[in-house]
Ligand SMILES: O=C(O)/C=C/C(=O)CC(=O)CC(=O)O
Ligand SMILES: [Ca+2]
């Protein structure tokens with residue numbers, strides 16, 4: 363038997379205990395919990411086959427009562443004696459995509475981001491379209507191209523047409539960008555025809571991850587009207603490896619922003635709330651932005667209520683992301699198109715003037731939130747490196 367010592371300032375302390383899917387050399391991916399610098403193998407520690415699977419989905423489908431029970435048992439394990447073979451150093455494991463993604467939806471919940479994109483992309487119109495404060499605008503993305511943190515991102519090819527070009531051409535994107543977001547993972551689904559009420563959010567949502575919604579701005583700018591983002595965003599979306607359970611975010615809950623005009627009844631909450639989560643975006647190792655989640659206009663519960671308001675079912679493994687997180691300052695913007703104002707105001711990165719991503723660039727997004735014990739809750743990181751397009755012969 364062994365014991366785990368968690369450093370006092372660890373972002374993976376007892377108040378966090380996030381879930382992920384890991385493997386060690388020569389073994390199959392399975393569910394683990396992060397505690398300090400260790401990973402606890404839950405199948406080995408608890409003897410429950412639901413954790414021997416290569417995704418969290420089977421456990422997520424068991425529902426809120428079971429999630430709470432397992433969280434209490436894991437806290438006991440981590441503070442007591444645990445079989446040696448059930449503990450691995452975090453540095454010695456490989457992390458995988460934590461969930462088998464069912465559906466993927468991306469919202470647009472930051473007023474700052476939506477206003478900035480409006481100004482950059484539609485300079486002759488009002489920055490916010492008339493619907494924006496009445497409903498959480500979103501689009502359905504591509505679940506099959508959600509990838510684990512660390513996966514290389516192949517520069518996508520597509521049709522590009524700048525406003526001053528007379529015809530489109532096909533080729534590698536010249537305006538490859540990031541979007542720093544928070545993603546929510548649905549554990550328990552809903553029945554077709556039954557909307558999820560804002561009050562039932564915690565019955566359905568298991569936890570949160572970091573998301574980078576890679577975006578090819580030239581492909582997007584040409585294809586998006588009138589139906590919205592398509593191939594400019596569907597080539598890859600990266601998520602962090604550790605799913606932070608909702609209970610770990612109790613101390614991060616803050617009152618939501620005032621919503622004016624008042625929202626329709628199905629979007630109301632008895633107590634509207636947001637989350638005080640601080641993100642950090644690094645470009646080739648240099649911190650270039652600190653997006654504040656606390657400024658988001660639409661809440662996680664409102665987004666889920668809206669997603670199901672028409673009776674669309676949600677399912678175990680659904681991922682819905684907040685949309686790009688941007689604050690009012692330049693150094694709080696969550697996409698490079700905003701930081702560089704459409705590429706017109708380059709940013710100095712490691713001594714070079716930069717606008718969009720080049721091959722070989724690496725982006726890492728991290729985040730932390732206050733913990734109930736006075737420490738910090740860490741989200742780990744979502745990273746990705748840009749690699750050149752494959753030669754497809756076109
Ligand atoms: O305003 C637009 O036309 C486009 C906006 C985006 O690209 C943002 C998007 O994907 C949603 C978000 O991340 O907020
Ligand atoms: Ca996005």
Ligand SMILES: [Mg+2]
Pocket residue numbers: 503574575576577595596597598599
């Ligand atoms: Mg994407």
